[in-house]
Amino acid sequence: MKPPPFDYHAPRSLGEALDALAEAGEHGKVLAGGQSLIPMLNMRLAAPAHLVDINRLSELATLDVGPDGVRVGALARHAQVERSERVAAVQPLLREALRLVAHPVIRNRGTVVGSLAHADPAAELPAVLALLGGSVRLARPGVTRDVPAADFFVGPLESAVESGELAVSAFFPALLPRSGTAFREVARRHGDYALAGIAALVRLDDDLRITSATVACVSVGPVPVVVDVTAACGHRPPATADWASAAWAVQDRVDPETDIHATADYRRHLTGVLAEQALRDAAREATGA
Amino acid sequence: MHEITLTVNGMIRQVEVPGRRLLSDCLRHDLGLTGTHVGCEHGVCGCCTVLLDGEPVRSCLTFAVTVDGHDITTVEGLAARDGTMSPVQRAFGECHGLQCGFCTPGFLCTVTALLRENPAPTEQEVLEGISGNLCRCTGYQNIIKSVHRAAEIMAEERRADADSEQPGEEIV
Ligand SMILES: Cc1cc2nc3c(=O)[nH]c(=O)nc-3n(C[C@H](O)[C@H](O)[C@H](O)COP(=O)(O)OP(=O)(O)OC[C@H]3O[C@@H](n4cnc5c(N)ncnc54)[C@H](O)[C@@H]3O)c2cc1C
Ligand code: FES
Ligand code: FES
Numbered sequence: 266m267k268p269p270p271f272d273y274h275a276p277r278s279l280g281e282a283l284d285a286l287a288e289a290g291e292h293g294k295v296l297a298g299g300q301s302l303i304p305m306l307n308m309r310l311a312a313p314a315h316l317v318d319i320n321r322l323s324e325l326a327t328l329d330v331g332p333d334g335v336r337v338g339a340l341a342r343h344a345q346v347e348r349s350e351r352v353a354a355v356q357p358l359l360r361e362a363l364r365l366v367a368h369p370v371i372r373n374r375g376t377v378v379g380s381l382a383h384a385d386p387a388a389e390l391p392a393v394l395a396l397l398g399g400s401v402r403l404a405r406p407g408v409t410r411d412v413p414a415a416d417f418f419v420g421p422l423e424s425a426v427e428s429g430e431l432a433v434s435a436f437f438p439a440l441l442p443r444s445g446t447a448f449r450e451v452a453r454r455h456g457d458y459a460l461a462g463i464a465a466l467v468r469l470d471d472d473l474r475i476t477s478a479t480v481a482c483v484s485v486g487p488v489p490v491v492v493d494v495t496a497a498c499g500h501r502p503p504a505t506a507d508w509a510s511a512a513w514a515v516q517d518r519v520d521p522e523t524d525i526h527a528t529a530d531y532r533r534h535l536t537g538v539l540a541e542q543a544l545r546d547a548a549r550e551a552t553g554a
Numbered sequence: 555m556h557e558i559t560l561t562v563n564g565m566i567r568q569v570e571v572p573g574r575r576l577l578s579d580c581l582r583h584d585l586g587l588t589g590t591h592v593g594c595e596h597g598v599c600g601c602c603t604v605l606l607d608g609e610p611v612r613s614c615l616t617f618a619v620t621v622d623g624h625d626i627t628t629v630e631g632l633a634a635r636d637g638t639m640s641p642v643q644r645a646f647g648e649c650h651g652l653q654c655g656f657c658t659p660g661f662l663c664t665v666t667a668l669l670r671e672n673p674a675p676t677e678q679e680v681l682e683g684i685s686g687n688l689c690r691c692t693g694y695q696n697i698i699k700s701v702h703r704a705a706e707i708m709a710e711e712r713r714a715d716a717d718s719e720q721p722g723e724e725i726v
Contacts, residue, residue: 266595273556273573273619296620303615304596306574316573320620344609368686370603370610370664455685 268306274317282319283406283431289315291428296320297379298342300371317431325433330355334399334438339431343372343380355439357550358397358446358464362389365448368456381417382432384424387458387484389448391418395489396446396464396481399437403430411436418488443469445550449543450483451535453526459483460527461535463515465543467503467551474500475548478511480540485521485532492518494544503548512541558622562587563631571618578602580618581628589629589659593688600687601660604628610667629659632666641707642666642700651700653691660687665701674705 274289276282286293294313296302297320305311319325319340327338330351337346346352347363359377366372366380366389380390381401394401394414401417403410403426412425419425426432440446450462462483470476478498482490494511501507521532555570562585569584576595581587581604593599595614602614605627632640642665645651652658661684668675668683675683680701689697 267576267579268574270572270574273617275619275622296617299615299617299620300597300612303576303617307576307595307614318617318620367597368600369683370600370612370686371597371615373606373609374611374615455682 266307268303269309269312271313272315274315275321276317276319277321279322279324279404279431279433280406282317282322283404285315285317286431287406287429289317289429293317293428295379295382295431297339297382298375300367300375301379301383301385319431327434328352332439334436335359336434336436337377338434339376339378341377343367343375343377344369346377347372356397356437356446357440358393358448358466359437361446361448362393362464365389365450365452365459365462371456378432378435381435382424382426384418384420384422384488385458386418386421386487386489389450389459389462389464389483392462392464392481392483392489393448394435394437395491396466396479397438399435401425401435402433403427404433405430409433415491420487441468443471443473443551445547445552447543447546447550449539449546451539461485461521461532461539463536463539463543465540465547467544467547469503469548469551473502473552475503475506476500478506478544478548480515480543482515482519482536482540485519485536490519494540498544503545503552506548508541508544511544512537515540556619556622558619560618560621560623561625563627569618573617573619575618576614577604577616577618577621577626578613581613581626584618587628587630591656591659593656598688599657599660600664601657603660603663603687605663605667608667608670610664627663629662632662640666641711642669642704645700645704645707646697649696649700649703651692651697657687657689657691661689661697665704668701669705669708673708675701 274285292314296316296318325338325340329336353360400411400413417425450459452459464481468477477495497511497514498506516537521529523529581590591601593601597615604613
């Protein structure tokens with residue numbers, strides 16, 4: 266239960282970090298909050314030859330909040346983003362989801378961008394990014410690219426980050442007027458990874474009828490599963506929308522697996538129940554917004 | 555090997571550690587501070603929790619080199635310099651918030667930070683605050699009592715301090 270040996274790099278600037286990662290190539294790994302990587306090292310599930318520690322790069326501990334959304338720097342910790350009133354005002358789903366991520370003590374170290382790069386299909390933040398249609402900014406010396414959420418999550422624990430690249434920030438679009446979001450999940454204990462979870466986004470038109478309804482599902486596929494249920498809900502006010510059909514549509518689209526925590530059937534059932542609850546919550550919020 | 559400097563419980567300590575040395579092992583093996591306990595080494599049990607620049611973190615999920623130059627408080631540093639137990643420590647004693655004591659260092663550090671940030675937590679906030687710490691003995695009820703009692707002791711002490719600082723002044 267001790268990490269295997271590695272060469273430790275402690276860059277003092279973004280440029281130094283990118284150079285160190287480029288040089289290490291496929292043998293290098295980024296160390297951010299360490300709340301997923303260090304357990305994997307301790308359990309010897311990973312053995313990178315080089316670790317590039319970005320914890321000294323205070324230039325990446327940023328939160329840029331604007332009218333169109335929130336750009337979260339690679340060293341912004343979960344707790345910092347969760348506490349920010351400005352973030353909550355522009356995109357309330359971030360705080361709601363972060364409160365379900367692990368425990369407060371883990372959130373003091375873990376980073377939002379690290380959670381995205383880690384790409385755990387049971388994690389909340391990848392689902393949030395996928396639902397909102399956000400993006401992740403990746404850098405290597407002299408080159409920067411933005412990868413949309415739809416292309417970022419490739420498989421379980423696999424993201425579009427290539428060897429030698431650093432994810433420098435992630436962008437979460439703002440909540441538009443007459444829109445609402447919600448996050449619902451079921452976990453064995455508060456703070457555990459969810460058995461199933463749903464992030465929902467509902468938009469209404471000027472007559473307060475549903476114009477779009479989407480969910481992103483957690484823990485029921487190799488990556489967050491985004492399902493558009495606008496047609497199933499119907500172009501109706503939330504009070505008469507067909508939430509049950511929407512929930513069925515979501516259940517039909519997911520393909521969960523059985524593991525020691527839950528059977529596939531139970532996860533599918535939870536996904537339907539949570540989808541209906543989250544969509545109703547999101548619609549209620551949209552009506553008030 | 556890396557030469558690092560940590561301020562541990564107010565004392566400046568220099569140690570040489572390999573990159574892979576966990577902060578928990580650095581405290582226990584290199585610095586002899588065995589009050590910090592190690593249970594699971596993957597972030598689940600919470601008994602290795604220490605304060606890093608005042609914030610609770612898992613020392614088993616932190617490399618010692620990463621926190622070079624930072625301030626660490628372990629359970630050994632919670633009591634006052636003259637040995638008087640801190641309000642949180644006294645409350646745990648009073649309310650039987652521990653049995654075997656294995657989990658206690660982690661709870662004490664977590665609760666110390668919790669009450670600093672939120673001096674009068676609700677029941678729900680206490681539950682949320684300690685939800686990341688496991689205890690195999692107490693069944694948690696006495697730990698929850700201890701947290702509320704610690705909040706009370708701290709409030710009493712603040713009142714006593716305020717009274718002694720302003721002798722004769724009237725409270726408006
Ligand atoms: C007990 C426990 C419970 C948890 N429960 C949950 C939970 O319920 N939900 C949840 O979502 N998470 C949970 N987590 C994980 C936690 O949220 C992590 O903080 C997060 O997944 C990873 O962030 P990190 O900054 O710690 O990344 P690290 O652990 O440092 O890195 C994780 C991976 O991402 C890579 N990486 C990190 N940052 C970058 C970057 N900027 N560029 C490129 N690659 C990068 C690393 O190389 C590594 O492969 C839990 C963790 C623990 C220990
Ligand atoms: S030993 Fe660190 S959380 Fe269990
Ligand atoms: S007192 Fe024994 S584990 Fe908590």
